[in-house]
Amino acid sequence: MAPLSETRESLIIQVKNPENRVAWEEFVSIYRPVIVRTAVARGMQLADAQDLAQQVLLAVASAISRWEKRDKTTRFRHWLSKITRNAIVNALSRGPKDRAAGGSSIQELLAQYQQPDVETVSLIDWEYRRELYLQAARIVQKDVQNETWQAFELTVIDGMSNQEAAEVLGKSLGTIYTARCRIMQRLRDEIAEMEASEQ
Template sequence: MNEIPQTRASLLLRLGNESQNAWPEFLSIYESALYGFCRAKGLQDADARDVLQDVLTAVMKKLPDWDSDSSKGSFRGWLFRVARNIAIDEVKRKAKKVTASGDTQVGRMLAEVPGPNDPQDQSFETEYQRALLDWASSQVKNEVRENTWLSFRMTALEGQKAEQVAEALGVSVGTVYTAKCRVVARIRNVIAVMGEEFEMSLE
């Protein structure tokens, strides 16, 4: 099982110090959120992956400039601004290539990318919350018994009724609810240890 970092701040510190294990850990949390954000902005898979690589390169270069003083904004907000600016550049680059053809899709993409003075785009926050859930779930899954995990997955993630899950697993409905609550609490705790706020409903 992957080691859970003590805090987000410690992860960023290790990134700045070029720790060997820091980047895989960083990618396990942030990569899918960044990719999902690019796709939500209308970029195709190849373009989204190009932007993702540009964002990661920029993070490596600009991380020393990020100030951990919370009064100056969160790391998540800073990361969003980096991703947004690079996504805008990519969409504008594509727009220049298709201007003569009258393609309106790129125009819509440009309109959907938030401007420099806009508040944090909700699409990034949504993808980030999903990435947090995926990451924390991968940590917790190996800590609990199979039926405990299945009770959580089938109810909280797949939306099945507790009665259906209980019948499928051969346990009581109360056992399903208890298992689900246990996993949800553990996931929230893992995320909290990272210094993050998890806002998705798992009820």
């Protein structure tokens, strides 16, 4: 994914333009894995979850032009989680012979279950944050030296102490600490930039 410029319009606004393929590809790269992991977590097989993600993305593509942020509390992810939850419930409750038949419109998906599903909303939010981290990590890892990334990986991801990482990498404790802090700040900055693009 290309770095996001500070003056860039909201990703959601860009996706509303059907001609903007770059925005749609970025949107899909963020939300497809979120939908798939959410569906798997809710009990679907991976292949079915991938099919469901395609169905949800098609439904979003056909209805996103009508989505509007009404106030500061309106979140696109809540709208997406409602669509995803309804699609999951539909897929899990259908019999095997009609499971592959798609074609539900966005209005049907939204109308079937009016009650908010806190668990799915929470899961979508968690998976969304996870996906932002993974995308930010890919960006940051390309921009830093291998040893700097290793220091971060050993201490933050693998849970090794700074002292142990310093011994493994043959670096000073201060170098490990600095590398870890720099990477964490870069990740925060990248994630904040990605989130700002969806406001």
